[in-house]
Amino acid sequence: MQVVANGVALGAVLFLMGSGLALLLGAMGVLNLAHGAVYMVGAYTTWTLAISQGWPLVGAVLAAGAVCAVLGVILERLFRVIPGRPNEQILMSFGLIYVLGNLAQLVWGPVAKSPFQVAGLQGAVQVGDVAIPANRLAIAAVGFAIALLLWLVQDRTRVGAMVRAGMDDAEMTRALGINLDRVVLAVFVLGSAVAGIAGGIGGLVLGASTNQPMDVLLLALIVVVVGGIGSVPGTLVASLMIGLLDAFSRYQFPEMSSVMLYLLMVAVLVARPTGLSGRVA
Amino acid sequence: MPLLEIDSVGRRYGGVHAVQDVSFHVDAGEWVGVIGPNGAGKSTLFNILGGQVTASSGAVRLDGRNVSGLPAHQRFRAGIARSFQISSLFPDLTAREQLTLACRQTGRWNLVRGWGADKSLNERVEQLLDIWNLNRSGGSELPAEMSYGAQRRLELALAVSSQPKLLLLDEPNVGLTASECDDLRDRVAELGDETAVIFVAHDMDMVMGWSHRILVMHQGRLVADGSPEAIAKDPFVEEVYLGVAPVIA
Amino acid sequence: MVGVFSRARRVAPVAILVVAAFLLPFLLSTQQESLLTRALIFGAMAASLDLAYGQAGLYSLGHAALAGVGGYTAGLLMVRYEVQSFWLLMLAVAGASAAASMAFALVSLRAKGLYFILVTLALGQMVANLAQQWDFLKTAQAEAVTGIVMPSLGFATIWNPGTVYQFVLVVVVVMLFTIQRIIGSPVGLALRGARENGVRMSALGYDVWRYRVAAIVLSGTLCGLSGALFAFHSGLIAPSNVGVAASGVLVLMAIIGGSGTRYGAFVGGVVVTLLQFYASEWSMERAPMIVGVLFILTALLIRFRPAAASALRGLLRGEASHASA
Numbered sequence: 001m002q003v004v005a006n007g008v009a010l011g012a013v014l015f016l017m018g019s020g021l022a023l024l025l026g027a028m029g030v031l032n033l034a035h036g037a038v039y040m041v042g043a044y045t046t047w048t049l050a051i052s053q054g055w056p057l058v059g060a061v062l063a064a065g066a067v068c069a070v071l072g073v074i075l076e077r078l079f080r081v082i083p084g085r086p087n088e089q090i091l092m093s094f095g096l097i098y099v100l101g102n103l104a105q106l107v108w109g110p111v112a113k114s115p116f117q118v119a120g121l122q123g124a125v126q127v128g129d130v131a132i133p134a135n136r137l138a139i140a141a142v143g144f145a146i147a148l149l150l151w152l153v154q155d156r157t158r159v160g161a162m163v164r165a166g167m168d169d170a171e172m173t174r175a176l177g178i179n180l181d182r183v184v185l186a187v188f189v190l191g192s193a194v195a196g197i198a199g200g201i202g203g204l205v206l207g208a209s210t211n212q213p214m215d216v217l218l219l220a221l222i223v224v225v226v227g228g229i230g231s232v233p234g235t236l237v238a239s240l241m242i243g244l245l246d247a248f249s250r251y252q253f254p255e256m257s258s259v260m261l262y263l264l265m266v267a268v269l270v271a272r273p274t275g276l277s278g279r280v281a
Numbered sequence: 282m283p284l285l286e287i288d289s290v291g292r293r294y295g296g297v298h299a300v301q302d303v304s305f306h307v308d309a310g311e312w313v314g315v316i317g318p319n320g321a322g323k324s325t326l327f328n329i330l331g332g333q334v335t336a337s338s339g340a341v342r343l344d345g346r347n348v349s350g351l352p353a354h355q356r357f358r359a360g361i362a363r364s365f366q367i368s369s370l371f372p373d374l375t376a377r378e379q380l381t382l383a384c385r386q387t388g389r390w391n392l393v394r395g396w397g398a399d400k401s402l403n404e405r406v407e408q409l410l411d412i413w414n415l416n417r418s419g420g421s422e423l424p425a426e427m428s429y430g431a432q433r434r435l436e437l438a439l440a441v442s443s444q445p446k447l448l449l450l451d452e453p454n455v456g457l458t459a460s461e462c463d464d465l466r467d468r469v470a471e472l473g474d475e476t477a478v479i480f481v482a483h484d485m486d487m488v489m490g491w492s493h494r495i496l497v498m499h500q501g502r503l504v505a506d507g508s509p510e511a512i513a514k515d516p517f518v519e520e521v522y523l524g525v526a527p528v529i530a
Numbered sequence: 531m532v533g534v535f536s537r538a539r540r541v542a543p544v545a546i547l548v549v550a551a552f553l554l555p556f557l558l559s560t561q562q563e564s565l566l567t568r569a570l571i572f573g574a575m576a577a578s579l580d581l582a583y584g585q586a587g588l589y590s591l592g593h594a595a596l597a598g599v600g601g602y603t604a605g606l607l608m609v610r611y612e613v614q615s616f617w618l619l620m621l622a623v624a625g626a627s628a629a630a631s632m633a634f635a636l637v638s639l640r641a642k643g644l645y646f647i648l649v650t651l652a653l654g655q656m657v658a659n660l661a662q663q664w665d666f667l668k669t670a671q672a673e674a675v676t677g678i679v680m681p682s683l684g685f686a687t688i689w690n691p692g693t694v695y696q697f698v699l700v701v702v703v704v705m706l707f708t709i710q711r712i713i714g715s716p717v718g719l720a721l722r723g724a725r726e727n728g729v730r731m732s733a734l735g736y737d738v739w740r741y742r743v744a745a746i747v748l749s750g751t752l753c754g755l756s757g758a759l760f761a762f763h764s765g766l767i768a769p770s771n772v773g774v775a776a777s778g779v780l781v782l783m784a785i786i787g788g789s790g791t792r793y794g795a796f797v798g799g800v801v802v803t804l805l806q807f808y809a810s811e812w813s814m815e816r817a818p819m820i821v822g823v824l825f826i827l828t829a830l831l832i833r834f835r836p837a838a839a840s841a842l843r844g845l846l847r848g849e850a851s852h853a854s855a
Contacts, residue, residue: 031644033651082829086589086647087785091829094778098822105815214774218655221648225641255663262656266637269649273640331733357735369733371726373790374719381716382723385735402716439734 002133003247009136009205011243012143016198017216018223019150019235020191026229027163028184030079031086033093036217037100038075038192042068042199043208044104047113050200057118061142061200068196069189076188080181097213105210112209121204135204142201146194151232159186219246222261226268228275238276282345284309284477285330285447290339292325299325301501303339307447312478314488314509317498323481324366326498327451330479331363332356343447360446364453366481368436370424376435377420380409383442412468413438429456441468448472450480454487466491489513548703555692563691564763567698569803571759574702576783576799577709578752583781584790585713586745587725589647591777592634592654593753598772599630599657600754601761602667605675616681620755627754628747635746639739651774658773674768678761698759705752706796712748713792721745722790779806779821786828 017039024030042064050060075096082088121138124131154160162183199208206212219242227238242261249260268275283306292300300322307313315323328334330341332353341349343359351359371379384405410416413434415427424432433456440448448469454462469478482488488495488509495512497505505518512518555563575597582588603626607613613622634653641649661667669675680689680697687693712718723731724738724745731738761767770776779802787798805824810817 025644025648029644031647078826082832086644087789088829088832090589090591090647090778090781091785091825091832094782095822095825095827095829097778098818098825102816102819102822214655218652218774222652225645225648225652255665256660258659258663259656262652262659265649265652269637269640273642333729333733352737353729353732354735354737357733363733365730365733369727369730371723371730373726374722378719378722381719382731382736383734439730443735 003251004244005132005136005140006205007244007247008240009139009143009243010246011240012140012147013198013202013206014219014223014243015143015147015236015239016194017220018227018239019147019232020195021217021220022224022227022229022235023163023187023191024184025224028180028187029084030184030188031089031093032075032079032188033090033217034075034096034100034213035191035195035220036215037097037213038068038071038195039199039202039216040104040208040210040212041071041100042196043203043206043212044108044113044199045196046200046203047108047116047208050118051113051116057116057121057200061197064200065193065197068199069193071196072189072192073185075192076185079188080184097217101210101213108208110210112211113203113207115205115207116203118204139201139204142197146197147232147236150194153190154232159183163187219261222265224275225265226275234276283307284311284344285479286340286342286345287330288340288342290326290329290336290341292322292329292334293337298501300329300336303498303501303503305496305503305506307477307479309446309477310474312491312493313480314492314495315479315481315498316483316485316488316495317504320500321498322501323498324451325501327363327449327479327481330356330447330449331361357443357445361449362440362443362445362447363449364437364440364451366451366455368424368432370432370435370439372424375421375423376415376427376431377406377410379435380406380413380415380420380438380442383409383439385443409438409442430458430461433457434461437465437468441465441472444472445476448476448478450478452481452483454482454484462487548699551699552696555695558692560691563695565804565807567691567695567763568760568807569800570695570698570702571756571763572780572783572803573796573799574705574759575753575756576780576787576802577706577793577796578749578756579780580784580789580795581709581712581721581749581752582745583749583784584795585718585725586721586742588742588745589781590638590650590746591647591774591781592638592650592652592657593750593780594774594776595654595657595772596627596631596634596750597753597757597760597776597780598661598767599750600627600757601767601771602661602675602757603627603754604681604758605678605761605767606667608679608681609669609675609677614682616683619681620758623754623758624751627757628751630754631747631750632743634750635743638746639742651777654772654777655774658769661769661772672766674766675761676766678765678767680762694763698763701755701759705755706793709752710792717741717744778825782821782825782828785832786824 017035021032021035024032024035045064045067046057046060049055049063050057055063078092078096079089082092118135121135124133125137154163162180199212223235223238223242226242227235242264245260245264246257249257253260285307287303287305289302289304290300291298291302303322303326315326317323325334329336332348332351332355336349339349340347343361346359348356348359348361371382374382381402384402406420410420415431415435415438417431422431424435427435437450437453440450450469453465457465469476478491480491482491492509495505495507495509496503497512497515497518505512505515507515554566558566579590579593582590582593600623603623604619607619607622613619634650638646638649638653662673667675669677680694720731720736720741721744723736724741728738757767760771780799783798783802784795785798786802787796788794802824806817806821809820
């Protein structure tokens with residue numbers, strides 16, 4: 001049960017990361033490999049506020065989301081000045097990963113922060129005769145609340161409609177006079193804020209470290225490849241699969257645990273190159 | 282046996298039928314013009330023949346062999362070459378390099394043996410540069426550095442330079458002067474009496490002058506199939522395509 | 531006859547450069563020799579990557595893993611199975627990295643466009659994780675394969691930093707020559723054609739997928755050979771040489787030098803290796819920052835200085851290939 005709780009909690013964090021990455025890539029054709037670096041900034045910001053400064057966790061996580069939203073604006077600026085070709089986007093992303101990672105090391109030191117210990121989330125919640133750790137439960141709750149919110153935004157709002165249109169046919173959308181640049185900005189800000197929140201709540205089990213830009217990015221992109229783009233449910237299912245697979249394989253075969261995730265990705269690619277949701281990439 | 286048999290071919294996009302239940306035959310050496318208003322399904326039909334798009338239904342047979350399921354490169358090897366309506370060139374390759382690529386059949390492209398220089402290939406490319414009047418600065422220009430007309434000539438040269446059994450030309454006259462258009466006709470005629478040509482054009486003089494037969498498409502369907510004389514007199518064609526007033530007396 | 535002269539004119543500067551490079555050890559310190567050896571190896575690795583990345587337009591972020599397959603194959607054969615012959619080792623490395631590249635190609639080419647990049651990145655990291663977790667890929671309680679030495683050539687060889695440098699130079703020149711041959715051949719032209727316009731290539735009768743697989747296998751095999759050289763020279767190979775970060779730096783090398791040009795990627799590999807070394811001399815802790823800024827500046831340079839960038843590329847451009855400026 002502990003394993004399932006770990007898996008679902010990781011799945012919730014991965015969903016938040018994967019949906020941001022998939023939105024930018026699928027709807028906007030922006031390859032922002034620095035998305036994991038935003039997560040890291042969220043994690044460290046939350047650590048500073050909640051652990052070091054003693055803020056309540058909710059406030060710290062929201063503040064981390066805000067900080068990352070601002071970071072999202074900066075990222076959008078940087079990605080806008082380079083043309084939308086893979087070369088430049090790869091270079092820009094890697095540069096940001098190095099610079100942000102090294103800055104974090106400068107500010108917070110080279111030693112990783114252990115999982116955040118927050119008053120009120122230390123115990124376990126008794127459900128029947130199973131004890132579920134409270135922090136896992138909190139992560140899952142926040143994760144799925146945001147999932148629902150994202151789905152509503154994509155399904156019910158004007159920005160969401162533009163995103164969906166952009167995903168269907170970017171050229172046509174532009175021809176209809178929809179300003180995609182502003183949609184890109186909106187997606188960058190929203191995606192980064194969500195990544196910051198993911199970093200904050202993810203810190204409850206994963207702490208904060210300067211390896212996260214790459215580590216989290218890799219997990220998120222496996223989610224994107226497995227889940228396919230353009231479908232919130234697809235991403236959700238993929239995140240949960242990967243979270244659970246990771247938790248189980250850590251438990252069952254610690255020797256090969258991380259390789260399992262990649263093998264899942266390979267299997268999905270071979271069987272269904274468009275991912276679970278079946279959209280043409 | 283006809284060279285090409287199209288048997289109730291259709292293509293749907295979502296609920297829209299771009300091409301629906303189209304059947305016709307083309308014999309070796311026959312030149313067939315396809316006309317019809319924009320959106321009639323002419324380009325989709327070409328894409329189905331060239332293998333860029335797979336038909337949702339029906340069959341395409343070349344020399345009696347069903348080629349419907351073959352990918353584009355195997356259609357080419359079976360003998361179908363094509364040009365594109367909007368020039369589909371290689372932005373960062375010179376005219377010389379692009380024509381070299383078009384000589385696949387004469388060159389050594391094999392992944393095992395294709396590493397050496399090839400003299401006969403180079404000679405053929407020189408010849409093509411001359412024929413198509415693309416030898417300005419020795420064929421070292423990129424498409425962006427060429428005039429629109431030169432780009433169109435290169436586009437057609439890529440299609441015509443192989444020895445196809447069936448040549449598909451999508452609006453070949455666009456961007457060409459009248460004399461260049463006549464040159465093109467000669468180039469295509471040089472392919473020999475056995476080569477069949479299907480072309481799309483809006484210029485009725487050209488269609489009447491080039492075609493042995495004309496197909497008329499409307500809303501994804503084939504609505505008429507006959508000699509230029511018959512098509513010019515067909516009342517339905519006059520109505521849906523040529524407008525009420527006949528263009529050709 | 532004119533051909534002979536123009537060929538001589540083209541080859542002469544390269545030959546002079548190679549001879550001069552060969553004689554360099556007489557002027558250099560041991561440390562400089564070792565640094566230059568490393569620079570040559572990364573130059574060759576970047577040039578190998580560029581066969582797929584620049585020539586065929588396959589934006590792979592996983593090629594360090596293919597180099598790693600070569601490095602690990604050489605290292606393990608030497609340390610665990612005591613194979614010492616350079617020729618045998620390189621043969622095994624070529625086989626192993628060709629097989630790995632083939633698998634890499636078959637999986638990654640299932641994904642299209644930007645997704646191809648994501649998949650290559652993940653596949654590359656998969657190899658790094660395997661190297662991290664699988665005990666077979668570690669020796670002597672280290673997280674790496676250690677204790678690798680220069681192999682034997684079958685005749686008396688005295689290895690010192692100077693001779694290692696000269697030997698690596700010879701191997702790298704042979705590799706670069708091979709790469710030039712590929713770029714200049716009809717197949718090389720077809721790779722560029724597939725990069726520029728895949729739809730048109732298939733309408734001209736080319737099986738684009740096969741050419742793409744070939745590009746990845748060729749470039750991966752050459753990367754594997756460079757990876758083996760790296761292992762011989764460094765004495766060890768570790769997961770960090772294989773992972774995403776290493777692949778990213780390879781891409782940076784290729785682009786800085788001029789991806790898709792004849793010698794650009796090689797020059798970029800040499801320059802970036804030297805830059806990395808001097809950056810870490812200056813400050814070990816801040817070196818990643820400098821490399822990161824270099825990445826960002828390169829991205830911006832392409833945008834804001836297209837003229838400067840293309841002039842630089844023009845210098846490095848061979849007549850048969852055109853950079854995607």
